[in-house]
Amino acid sequence: MTEHSAPVPPNDRPFELLAPDAQRVPLVFASPHSGNVYPPEFVAASRLDPMTLRRSEDSYVDELFGAAPTLGAPLLRALFPRAFVDPNREAMELDPAMFEDALPPGAKVATPRVVAGLGSIARVVATGEEIYGHKLRFAEARDRLDRFYRPYHGALEELVHATRRRFGHCLLIDCHSMPSVGGPMERDAGDARVDVVLGDCHGRSCAPLVTSHVEGLLMRQGLRVARNTPYAGGYVTQFYGRPAEGLHALQIEINRALYMDEASYRRGPGFERVRKAMTGLIGGLAALERTAFAA
Numbered sequence: 001m002t003e004h005s006a007p008v009p010p011n012d013r014p015f016e017l018l019a020p021d022a023q024r025v026p027l028v029f030a031s032p033h034s035g036n037v038y039p040p041e042f043v044a045a046s047r048l049d050p051m052t053l054r055r056s057e058d059s060y061v062d063e064l065f066g067a068a069p070t071l072g073a074p075l076l077r078a079l080f081p082r083a084f085v086d087p088n089r090e091a092m093e094l095d096p097a098m099f100e101d102a103l104p105p106g107a108k109v110a111t112p113r114v115v116a117g118l119g120s121i122a123r124v125v126a127t128g129e130e131i132y133g134h135k136l137r138f139a140e141a142r143d144r145l146d147r148f149y150r151p152y153h154g155a156l157e158e159l160v161h162a163t164r165r166r167f168g169h170c171l172l173i174d175c176h177s178m179p180s181v182g183g184p185m186e187r188d189a190g191d192a193r194v195d196v197v198l199g200d201c202h203g204r205s206c207a208p209l210v211t212s213h214v215e216g217l218l219m220r221q222g223l224r225v226a227r228n229t230p231y232a233g234g235y236v237t238q239f240y241g242r243p244a245e246g247l248h249a250l251q252i253e254i255n256r257a258l259y260m261d262e263a264s265y266r267r268g269p270g271f272e273r274v275r276k277a278m279t280g281l282i283g284g285l286a287a288l289e290r291t292a293f294a295a
Contacts (some may be wrong), residue, residue: 026071026167033058034079047133055125067279088234089120100135169246180257195223199233199251205241209292223275
């Protein structure tokens, strides 16, 4: 087993894999934060109401990229919510102040994400409200990581490496959404945002020609695009993106105001336009020449 592998317990369904009849392109799409299956015991234990818990959710992002399987690429989507356990963090990025017992040796307790309250087991939702009114035991975190986080990454890792074995390289698109205005804990607090932010860890996780191609495809759809600001890529991009080994990872953040009502979480009038734009992006990437993937 690899670092992320773990047996999937019976009756747990941490993710859904939407696979094409046959994979025809060296692309993998993943939506780690669109899950909206909130365990009742988690909701009951939180000090927040269910609507506030959704502040961290990338609602409908899996649907925006839903054409991937029909265009020959797999789409992996988490079913569990980010506020419950976040697969875009290292597993042991944990805040010791959240727990009544000691964390194991090797826990990463001082990363910027942990300090912000957004480790693999988040202390706050994206808008800064505290999730819990009590301390957790580490056994609770370990259970979530074993039942949800590790099966998700086990599936993603297998998809990425199987794609590279088949095609010689793989491009992982990590699909996200972002609030239309920078939140209180972010560097651009209060600032209006562009339509799409591409994160390639400042050129380290993806071949520059690929990032430029994605930027061009989106701009031709009439979208305003920025790179690496305010999001340069999270754990998934950093961990899976190794261009010298034929593994490319690019994070895409879509402005929520383009396709949904950020207060009510309902789809907005722009939903179909954005979905068509992402379908066009998938098609454009499918036609990308192999030479673009040179590290």
